[in-house]
Amino acid sequence: MSVPSRVELEAIAVRAGAVALGHFRHVKAERKADRTLVTAADREVEALLVGELSRLMPDAGIIGEEGTTREARGPHRIVLDPIDGTAAFVAGLGTWCICIGILEGASPVAGVVHLPRLRETYSAVGDEAFLDGELLPRLGAGSASGDRFILSHARSHARHRISYPGKVRALGSTAYHVALVARGSAEGALLGHTHVWDLVAPGAILRAVGGGYEYLRGGPIELDTLLDGRKAPGYILAGTPAAIAMLRAHVDRPA
Amino acid sequence: MSVPSRVELEAIAVRAGAVALGHFRHVKAERKADRTLVTAADREVEALLVGELSRLMPDAGIIGEEGTTREARGPHRIVLDPIDGTAAFVAGLGTWCICIGILEGASPVAGVVHLPRLRETYSAVGDEAFLDGELLPRLGAGSASGDRFILSHARSHARHRISYPGKVRALGSTAYHVALVARGSAEGALLGHTHVWDLVAPGAILRAVGGGYEYLRGGPIELDTLLDGRKAPGYILAGTPAAIAMLRAHVDRPA
Numbered sequence: 144m145s146v147p148s149r150v151e152l153e154a155i156a157v158r159a160g161a162v163a164l165g166h167f168r169h170v171k172a173e174r175k176a177d178r179t180l181v182t183a184a185d186r187e188v189e190a191l192l193v194g195e196l197s198r199l200m201p202d203a204g205i206i207g208e209e210g211t212t213r214e215a216r217g218p219h220r221i222v223l224d225p226i227d228g229t230a231a232f233v234a235g236l237g238t239w240c241i242c243i244g245i246l247e248g249a250s251p252v253a254g255v256v257h258l259p260r261l262r263e264t265y266s267a268v269g270d271e272a273f274l275d276g277e278l279l280p281r282l283g284a285g286s287a288s289g290d291r292f293i294l295s296h297a298r299s300h301a302r303h304r305i306s307y308p309g310k311v312r313a314l315g316s317t318a319y320h321v322a323l324v325a326r327g328s329a330e331g332a333l334l335g336h337t338h339v340w341d342l343v344a345p346g347a348i349l350r351a352v353g354g355g356y357e358y359l360r361g362g363p364i365e366l367d368t369l370l371d372g373r374k375a376p377g378y379i380l381a382g383t384p385a386a387i388a389m390l391r392a393h394v395d396r397p398a
Numbered sequence: 399m400s401v402p403s404r405v406e407l408e409a410i411a412v413r414a415g416a417v418a419l420g421h422f423r424h425v426k427a428e429r430k431a432d433r434t435l436v437t438a439a440d441r442e443v444e445a446l447l448v449g450e451l452s453r454l455m456p457d458a459g460i461i462g463e464e465g466t467t468r469e470a471r472g473p474h475r476i477v478l479d480p481i482d483g484t485a486a487f488v489a490g491l492g493t494w495c496i497c498i499g500i501l502e503g504a505s506p507v508a509g510v511v512h513l514p515r516l517r518e519t520y521s522a523v524g525d526e527a528f529l530d531g532e533l534l535p536r537l538g539a540g541s542a543s544g545d546r547f548i549l550s551h552a553r554s555h556a557r558h559r560i561s562y563p564g565k566v567r568a569l570g571s572t573a574y575h576v577a578l579v580a581r582g583s584a585e586g587a588l589l590g591h592t593h594v595w596d597l598v599a600p601g602a603i604l605r606a607v608g609g610g611y612e613y614l615r616g617g618p619i620e621l622d623t624l625l626d627g628r629k630a631p632g633y634i635l636a637g638t639p640a641a642i643a644m645l646r647a648h649v650d651r652p653a
Contacts, residue, residue: 172544180544230565233544234583237492237516238569260516261492289427289435289488297547297565300554310485310552312568314493328489 146219147199149268152243152255155195156266159188159241160259163226167260172233180229185209188225192243196221203245206370208340220246220370224340227256228316237261238315240322244343249367254347256322265322265348272351274326281353282327282383292328293390294320296335302378303333307393321345321381325352331382331390333359339369342379354383359396401474402454404523407498407510410450411521414443414496415514418481422515427488435484440464443480447498451476458500461625463595475501475625479595482511483571492516493570495577499598504622509602511577520577520603527606529581536608537582537638547583548645549575551590557633558588562648576600576636580607586637586645588614594624597634609638614651 166184175181189209196205204215207223221243226232228239237260245253256265265274272279291309296317305311309330314320318341320332325348334341343366346356356364359378369375380387421439430436444464451460459470462478476498481487483494492515500508511520520529527534546564551572560566564585569575573596575587580603589596598621601611611619614633624630635642
């Protein structure tokens with residue numbers, strides 16, 4: 144069984160995005176057991192993604208943030224976050240995204256991060272990553288002309304001391320943050336409260352341009368060990384190896 | 399001379415937004431004397447805004463971020479930020495906005511904050527504020543169902559200790575931050591490195607729903623004293639009086 148094409152995966156994400164947009168700005172949120180938010184949009188989008196991807200990859204396992212689990216008959220697992228940034232979605236911010244990731248064993252081999260409101264679609268299958276159909280260059284090839292910035296989770300003021308000399312932005316979605324690192328807009332990202340479904344899709348994109356994840360305290364992220372849905376056991380840095388080293392020097396670990 | 403209608407002002411902002419969108423994602427930035435960024439888009443949008451607003455309000459003074467100044471013959475001054483969030487614009491983030499503000503003496507009496515990429519238009523003339531043509535309720539009437547958050551400038555990690563118990567987001571544009579407070583999405587905002595052109599347009603919208611600005615150290619902002627274009631002499635809080643008091647208790651002043 145092969146991985147679907149980039150165009151097939153993007154088309155599914157775009158259809159899912161249209162469903163989510165239908166709920167945006169008039170949706171009621173509930174709290175899940177872990178106190179995070181969920182809406183009817185999250186559930187409807189997950190159902191659509193599971194249905195369409197099951198047809199394309201009938202033997203792949205599936206795990207989705209809103210509860211879908213299916214055992215794999217083979218090396219592939221589809222990892223879904225129907226809406227990453229549900230809190231942003233509920234607040235009316237347009238920075239939420241649809242995440243479709245594919246793991247082969249422990250490796251993220253394909254991913255789509257689609258932002259319906261911002262009309263941006265990041266994707267990768269294998270070693271090539273794209274933004275809206277244009278190939279993204281490998282990281283480190285050039286340097287951005289604008290202000291230096293990194294991205295951070297929204298509770299860093301309470302968890303870390305950050306001595307990074309540039310700007311720190313917090314836009315409301317883990318996967319969007321990682322996608323912006325892959326795009327070369329941000330130097331790196333400090334991720335908090337992450338799960339496998341936030342990490343696989345943008346991780347495939349980041350990997351295709353020469354970046355990756357490490358725990359803030361050191362050590363790699365083994366994505367397949369998080370497939371039971373538990374929270375990643377630590378803050379995570381995203382970027383090139385050089386950016387991760389730079390970030391680690393500028394972010395105090397929590398006590 | 400009267401203030402133009404909300405519909406007239408919104409239409410001008412939307413035309414300006416279309417010009418800016420034409421440059422978005424393929425623009426080169428330069429540094430101004432104050433080390434902030436400017437692009438051809440900022441200059442072209444300012445020229446469009448000055449031209450169209452001059453026709454509507456020939457006696458009004460004008461001040462624009464990119465250098466326009468015209469003396470007033472009467473009580474009104476048009477205060478323009480062609481692109482608030484130029485650094486976000488240059489980085490490819492869709493959170494930049496077009497700001498048209500009108501001061502009558504020291505009071506912001508009308509404003510439009512238009513986000514072309516996010517397709518959101520905030521506006522107010524007098525005591526009514528709107529988002530995409532729908533009346534915004536006065537602040538404090540209800541409470542949001544989602545996660546509590548505030549907005550902050552992107553250097554707060556280096557300037558303040560923040561003990562706010564919710565999330566802190568930094569989206570890349572002062573005026574968008576204030577608009578989100580006026581909308582009731584965010585509880586308040588901590589603004590840094592502000593000028594009169596960042597403050598008047600969203601200030602008119604915030605005022606219409608019962609909010610306002612104060613310096614973090616205490617005291618009101620006299621917008622007309624900033625018409626010479628100097629940086630506001632201190633960090634600014636935006637919100638209802640209760641939110642400003644709450645924020646002041648949770649944000650340490652810089653040493």
